[in-house]
Amino acid sequence: MNQLGPTKKIVLLCLLLLLGSCSGLDKQQRTQPNIVFISIDDLNDWVGFLGYEQVKTPHMDRLAARGFSFSNAHCPAPVCGPSRTAILSGMRPVTSGIYDNNIKFSRDLPQVVSLPEHFKNNGYQVYGIGKLFHGSTANVPTTAFDAYGGKLGSAAPFTSSDLQISKQNPYHEISKLGKTFKLPLNGMPADRYWNRANTFDWGPIDLPDSLFSDRQSVDWSIDKLHKIKDQPFLLTLGFERPHQPLFNPKRFHDMYLLNEVELPKTPADDLRDLPQRAKQLALYPKTSGKHETVVKYGQWENAVASYLASVSFVDELVGDLVKALETLKLKNNTWIVLWSDHGWHLGEKSHWGKATGWYRSTRVPFLIIPPAGSTDYKKAIEIKNMVNLLDLAPTMADIAGIPKKTSWEGRSLMPLLREEASDWEEVSLTTFSIGSHTISTPDWQLISYFDGSFELYDLVNDPNQFKNIAYLPESKIVLEQLKKHIPEEPHWNYFIRHGDYKILIPKNGSIKIFDQMLEGKNDKDMAGSLPGLIRKIERYIEQYSPQEKKFIIAALE
Structure with a gap:
């Protein structure tokens, strides 16, 4: 009776392992x-x-x-x-x-x-x-x-x-x-x-x-x-x-x-x-x-x-x-x-x-x-x-x-x-422009605008969103809880509204300015054509050092 030598045994074992792995791979492909x-x-x-x-x-x-x-x-x-x-x-x-x-x-x-x-x-x-x-x-x-x-x-x-x-x-x-x-x-x-x-x-x-x-x-x-x-x-x-x-x-x-x-x-x-x-x-x-x-x-x-x-x-x-x-x-x-x-x-x-x-x-x-x-x-x-x-x-x-x-x-x-979620966080984030976001939960929807303004809706009692209750005193606790989910957007220092202008001040790079109501061009950066406005914004930031990241400037001197 022929006996396999040690070398042949190793080769045979490797072949069996290889065939087994291929069979497993084929099975995985068939079952995926x-x-x-x-x-x-x-x-x-x-x-x-x-x-x-x-x-x-x-x-x-x-x-x-x-x-x-x-x-x-x-x-x-x-x-x-x-x-x-x-x-x-x-x-x-x-x-x-x-x-x-x-x-x-x-x-x-x-x-x-x-x-x-x-x-x-x-x-x-x-x-x-x-x-x-x-x-x-x-x-x-x-x-x-x-x-x-x-x-x-x-x-x-x-x-x-x-x-x-x-x-x-x-x-x-x-x-x-x-x-x-x-x-x-x-x-x-x-x-x-x-x-x-x-x-x-x-x-x-x-x-x-x-x-x-x-x-x-x-x-x-x-x-x-x-x-x-x-x-x-x-x-x-x-x-x-x-x-x-x-x-x-x-x-x-x-x-x-x-x-x-x-x-x-x-x-x-x-x-x-x-x-x-x-x-x-x-x-x-x-x-x-x-x-x-x-x-x-x-x-x-x-x-x-x-x-x-x-x-x-x-x-x-x-x-x-x-x-x-x-x-x-x-x-x-x-x-x-x-x-x-x-x-x-x-x-x-x-x-x-x-x-x-x-x-x-x-x-x-x-x-x-x-x-x-x-x-x-x-x-x-x-x-x-x-x-x-x-x-x-x-x-x-x-x-x-x-x-x-x-x-x-x-x-x-x-x-x-699989009905295995025991601690699911009931919140969803939607971003509708730079600096503007919606936070949705089963009962509430908070809309946060780049200029620091808000809308808050009680979806249970007002599903059509007819009544903005963001500024009612009794909404303060809910408002503050939902605001915690607004993303930081770390690439930007400030988001500012001045009239119809949306002004973005990045951590690095140039100020960007958009006229939100300029027909056909409201998404075009106009900063290059508004050097005077840029100087006024820079002076405002230097003078007041705003603590809030999002705000409105009513007038610039």
């Missing part, structure tokens, strides 16, 4: 779940599973019945660029320095590994299409995906050229498939006349679904599901609706009759008790148009109906994607994560669009749906704890069983899903 990651652009909390009765969202509602819905979810920032950057980088705006839409991920955060790339680096096949990163396709990091299907734009079936303001004098006729459309469909002149395109528009488009960007994105995603050979995979799909313009196939607009549309509640004196900066935010058409224009042209009902139509269009497409997972027998090993980047105003606080600190801008729909075959999690659970979309990255890493990056600032939500 797939994840479908769905983002929806500008979707506020007008969805059925959050209790909004006017909208029809049966597919998202059925998803909620299969898993977890978060009724107190808020965004990291109420603007597309900084919110998506926070979610995909895992870092708050105050950490990354990304506060506005002037963002290109690979240019501005060259050392940061995005969430999709982190999955790719940890053994996942990663696919993406639509609006995930902010901006055009050129803004998507080349290392983020194994395959990226591009981004057509929410104006489709029209192009951005079709929407040019210079062509709308007052209308621009467009022909598609033998049909003529007069843009703008709503007949309103552009309040943001300084922009190239007029996107503050809405109405039905009687053209095939296949011409709309979100339909194309879902079709691409379903085709990719058919072709995926290797698992686990991360499929990321970014819907571009209900971002304006609110153009949808006609049948979705037919679902919402104008004479039956319920408008948001807006008391005539709703801005009366707001600080000056809040009134500016309410009335300035930073991201959409003016409320007075919508009312003047009799378009409020049409706008609300068109927004609801956009939501229902997206809902149907979500249903198509879920059906594909079921048809391809992927549902038993696939998690679904669905979220919106921030909310959207439709006349509340006399505002249209986003970029505010109010509840309508900060609260978002958020679903996490475990695999259909899982018995480890309960179904149809409404989680009322405070969560933030910044929590997405660590939660998804835990779902996938891959490492979490130390730079991520969110909290994994797995303790909530």
